[in-house]
Amino acid sequence: METGKTTRYFKYAIGEIILVVIGILIALQINNWNVNRMNTKEENTMLLALKKEISENQLLLKNEVERHTKAFNLLSELTSYISPQPKEINDVKLDSLIFAVGWLPRYSPNEGVINSLISSGKISLIKNDGLSSKISSWNSLLDEYNTTYKWTERDVFELLAYIKDKYPFRRTLKNFDIETVRNSEFKFSKEDLLSDLGFESLLANRIIDAQDVLNSSEKMYSFQKEILELIEKELEN
Numbered sequence: 675m676e677t678g679k680t681t682r683y684f685k686y687a688i689g690e691i692i693l694v695v696i697g698i699l700i701a702l703q704i705n706n707w708n709v710n711r712m713n714t715k716e717e718n719t720m721l722l723a724l725k726k727e728i729s730e731n732q733l734l735l736k737n738e739v740e741r742h743t744k745a746f747n748l749l750s751e752l753t754s755y756i757s758p759q760p761k762e763i764n765d766v767k768l769d770s771l772i773f774a775v776g777w778l779p780r781y782s783p784n785e786g787v788i789n790s791l792i793s794s795g796k797i798s799l800i801k802n803d804g805l806s807s808k809i810s811s812w813n814s815l816l817d818e819y820n821t822t823y824k825w826t827e828r829d830v831f832e833l834l835a836y837i838k839d840k841y842p843f844r845r846t847l848k849n850f851d852i853e854t855v856r857n858s859e860f861k862f863s864k865e866d867l868l869s870d871l872g873f874e875s876l877l878a879n880r881i882i883d884a885q886d887v888l889n890s891s892e893k894m895y896s897f898q899k900e901i902l903e904l905i906e907k908e909l910e911n
Contacts, residue, residue: 741779748774
C-alpha cells in the first residue's frame with residue numbers, strides 16, 4: 675500500500691471508530707434518559723398511592739389518638755376516687771369510669787402500599803433519601819405501637835379478672851353502645867371496690883401503659899405527618 679493511501683485509510687478508520695463510539699454514547703444517554711423518565715413516572719405513581727394510603731391512615735389514627743386520650747383521662751380520674759376512705763361518687767359516674775378499664779382503642783392501619791414498596795425493593799426508586807429512610811422505619815414504629823397496645827391488653831385482662839367478683843361489669847355495657855341489654859341486678863359495694871389496694875395497684879399499672887400507648891400513637895401521628903409532607907414536596911418537584 676502506498677504511504678499516502680495508508681495514512682488516509684487510518685484516518686478514515688479512526689474517524690469511523692470515533693463515530694461508532696459517539697453513536698454508542700448517544701444511544702446509552704438516550705437509554706438512560708428513558709430509564710430515568712420511566713423510573714420518575716413509576717416513583718410518582720408510587721408516591722401518589724402512598725400519599726392516599728397514609729392520608730387515610732392519618733384520619734384513622736387521629737380518631738384513635740383522641741380515644742386513647744379519653745381512655746387515659748377516664749382512668750386517671752378513676753384512680754382519684756380510690757383511697758382508704760373513698761369520696762362519694764354516683765353510680766352513673768362510676769360506671770362510666772370503670773368502662774375505661776376495659777376500653778381498648780387500637781390503630782389498625784392499611785399497609786398494602788407501604789409493605790409492597792418495602793418488600794419489592796422499589797423503595798430504591800424514591801430519590802429523597804429522607805423519605806425512603808422514613809418509609810423503611812414504618813414497621814419498627816408500628817411494632818412499637820403494637821407492643822404498647824399488648825401491654826395495655828394484658829393490664830385489662832388482669833384488672834377484669836381482679837374485679838369480676840367486686841363489680842358487675844355488665845353495668846358498663848351502655849357505654850359500649852349496647853343499650854338493649856338491661857343493667858345488672860347484682861349488688862356491689864362501691865366503698866369496698868374503691869378502698870381496695872390491689873385494685874389501686876393494678877389500675878396504676880394500667881394508667882402507666884395507657885400513657886405509653888397514647889405517647890406511641892402520638893409519635894406515630896407525627897411520623898405519618900412528616901412522611902406526607904415529604905411526599906408532597908416530592909410531587910411538587
